[in-house]
Amino acid sequence: MRSGVVIFPGSNCDRDLMVALELVTGVRPLALWHADPHVPSGLDLIALPGGFSFGDYLRAGAIAARAPVMQAVAAHAARGGLVLGICNGFQVLTEAGLLPGALMRNAGLDFICRDVGLEVVTADSPFTRAFRAGERITIPIAHHDGNYQADEATLERLEQEGRVAFRYLDDVNGSAHRIAGILNEGRNVLGLMPHPERCVEDAHGNTDGRRLFEGLLHALATA
């Protein structure tokens, strides 16, 4: 599996994500620079890491979503290539219009950094196929703007089409329908606020996140 991790000024989970991808896939991901409108051909996955790209200026993810590399990310997604946005990466994907809705300030206004319980809502995607639908897992979150909002028609559509990938077990940040992660229409783009790359090895105390990456690996191996 060939993957690339985009680095924006202010990204701070890029290294953790690269370590997790290498651990699971055995192949070191390429670092992709935000100002480069082209990415190497033949990538299976482009991942957008967590952090505070461009200092969260204007809105979280807003400036990064207009960075030159995002043209290549959009083209990759349009070809059916896999795109994974974690935390700030999820915010960037919504700002870029690759996923619907928006991530607003947490309803309680606090930055929240802790393990949260999640329900895997669908196993029908390359990202969630290593889980069972309805399974409960634990993955840490660390965000200030994770309050997912969209209009009623969009929320209804996400639910109808089985595009809610992960749901918080409890209301942690005010998100509509307790949404923690969603898929695009083609199910090849996933954005989620929790950080699977922070729970991939025994030393992390939890390996639930590892299965997301293992699922991707299997999906590509059997594609």
Added chain:
Amino acid sequence: MKARVTVKLKPGVLDPQGRAIRQALETLGFTGVEDVRVGKVIELELAEGTPRATVEDMARRLLANTVIETFEVELA
């Protein structure tokens, strides 16, 4: 020339910051504050003759997130 773009949350979009401000005003003894909505004002210094449509395009494509926000453009 200058342009001022006012960005506001759409009606109905929950504004936790506005709610916290309303509570703080109440704590200060200001009664009767029924709602507070927080937006932002972006002032642009532009080349003379920049059309309004260009500023609106800027607002739509970057300055506002039209999923959750509305904007107004004033030229001066």
